[in-house]
Amino acid sequence: MIRINWYFIETHTHLGLIKKNSEEVIREAVAEKVIKMVNIGIDLVSSKASIDLASRFDGVYSAIGFHPHEAKFLTSENLKGLKELAKQPKVVAIGEIGLDYYWQHSSIESQRKAFIQQIYLARDFRLPIIIHDREAHLEVLDILDKEAKGSKILLHCFSGDLDFARLCIERGYLLGIGGVVTFPKARKLVEVIQYAPLENIVLETDSPYLTPHPFRGKPNEPKYIPLIAEKIAQLKKVDLEVVARATSINAHSFFGLKDKE
Numbered sequence: 646m647i648r649i650n651w652y653f654i655e656t657h658t659h660l661g662l663i664k665k666n667s668e669e670v671i672r673e674a675v676a677e678k679v680i681k682m683v684n685i686g687i688d689l690v691s692s693k694a695s696i697d698l699a700s701r702f703d704g705v706y707s708a709i710g711f712h713p714h715e716a717k718f719l720t721s722e723n724l725k726g727l728k729e730l731a732k733q734p735k736v737v738a739i740g741e742i743g744l745d746y747y748w749q750h751s752s753i754e755s756q757r758k759a760f761i762q763q764i765y766l767a768r769d770f771r772l773p774i775i776i777h778d779r780e781a782h783l784e785v786l787d788i789l790d791k792e793a794k795g796s797k798i799l800l801h802c803f804s805g806d807l808d809f810a811r812l813c814i815e816r817g818y819l820l821g822i823g824g825v826v827t828f829p830k831a832r833k834l835v836e837v838i839q840y841a842p843l844e845n846i847v848l849e850t851d852s853p854y855l856t857p858h859p860f861r862g863k864p865n866e867p868k869y870i871p872l873i874a875e876k877i878a879q880l881k882k883v884d885l886e887v888v889a890r891a892t893s894i895n896a897h898s899f900f901g902l903k904d905k906e
């Protein structure tokens with residue numbers, strides 16, 4: 646293998662939802678220099694599966710939690726199950742957790758309750774938190790201000806405007822940027838990226854969803870991370886390597902990943 650001193654880190658994929666052999670997905674990603682990835686759970690079953698997969702592949706790490714859609718299923722028994730999983734060595738974050746007021750597959754009340762319970766879980770285990778926030782920006786911020794003081798926060802698939810980005814950046818949060826930035830109608834996100842320091846940006850695909858241009862309409866995979874990085878590099882008028890290095894450093898320190906070439 647060619648020795649490289651820069652590469653990409655994928656901070657948000659759902660390998661279990663991609664309809665393709667995970668080994669192949671990982672291999673194709675590595676071929677594109679996407680050498681580490683965080684595989685995200687959305688409930689207890691997918692969180693367990695994510696840990697199993699991480700135990701089989703070097704560069705694969707696991708985040709565990711109940712997605713806001715699944716909040717209504719976070720019983721005390723399931724919470725206990727999550728606590729057991731949180732002890733596993735390759736669990737690097739709690740997430741994705743948060744609020745989704747757009748779909749509301751779980752009631753607002755159960756979403757808020759599950760969100761707060763899982764913030765406490767993250768605090769107990771000193772794990773960073775990956776947030777899913779859809780049309781609930783200020784409410785998410787309010788809960789984080791009250792309940793997550795001192796925790797490291799990443800807002801995945803950042804969908805706020807410039808004002809909201811300012812509020813997040815001043816709190817030291819990371820913004821997860823994905824395929825949406827390559828869409829022609831991404832004006833709001835383009836503004837955010839032009840404003841946000843690279844120190845606050847990490848790369849993600851949210852695969853199998855949100856496939857970047859020019860593969861939009863096809864299933865997304867971690868191997869498309871470089872397309873997102875290229876777009877960010879173009880918007881910030883820097884070299885691709887600059888984006889790769891900065892976002893990798895951010896992901897390393899956020900998740901506490903061990904250094905490895």
Ligand SMILES: [Zn+2]
Pocket residue numbers: 741777778801802
């Ligand atoms: Zn999400």
Ligand SMILES: [Zn+2]
Pocket residue numbers: 657659685741851
């Ligand atoms: Zn996701």
